[in-house]
Amino acid sequence: EAQVTQNPRYLITVTGKKLTVTCSQNMNHEYMSWYRQDPGLGLRQIYYSMNVEVTDKGDVPEGYKVSRKEKRNFPLILESPSPNQTSLYFCASSRAGASVYTQYFGPGTRLTVL
């Protein structure tokens, strides 16, 4: 089954404790992206990657890191989480080229930072 998976689905942590949210896709997509969704603000892009070893900032990159060492994986790293990073996070993937805007979303990770 073609899908984007994220782990964990739910996470409660404390301020300053480093964490990683994993994202993996099995569709051989070149493009991957991380979004956060907050009430009243819609989806905002954090980082994106056009291919292996190619990443760039989105609208709200502060406090986040990413890496793309393999085509299928695109982990999101919070080195020192803070309460304002409490949010619902989505990973998305798509093919490159004209289809890049047809993005397939993972199930989401609900993060709470105390």
Place this chain on the structure above:
Amino acid sequence: QKEVEQNSGPLSVPEGAIASLNCTYSDRVSQSFFWYRQYSGKSPELIMSIYSNGDKEDGRFTAQLNKASQYVSLLIRDSQPSDSATYLCAVRYAGGTSYGKLTFGQGTILTVHP
């Protein structure tokens, strides 16, 4: 700051009626427009895309684009309770440096009551 604006709703329509969802955007150079549907607790899924002025129909869904007035709308004919969801408008802005970036509105909550 390029923006995408939607009425947050909720929009409530009776079963069988036409639901009309509207979206305005701030940049006249925008190229591509998308409607995503998000059920409560689920991830967004693409339902329509439109690139040129006019109407595009797909089953019960019709997307309408008016670039001169900078709005895009989604009509759902013969609305069903299963259409109850949040509808997200997304815009690809031309000329940006962020490849694959979508700018989302805050979403409109639609409720279809029997």
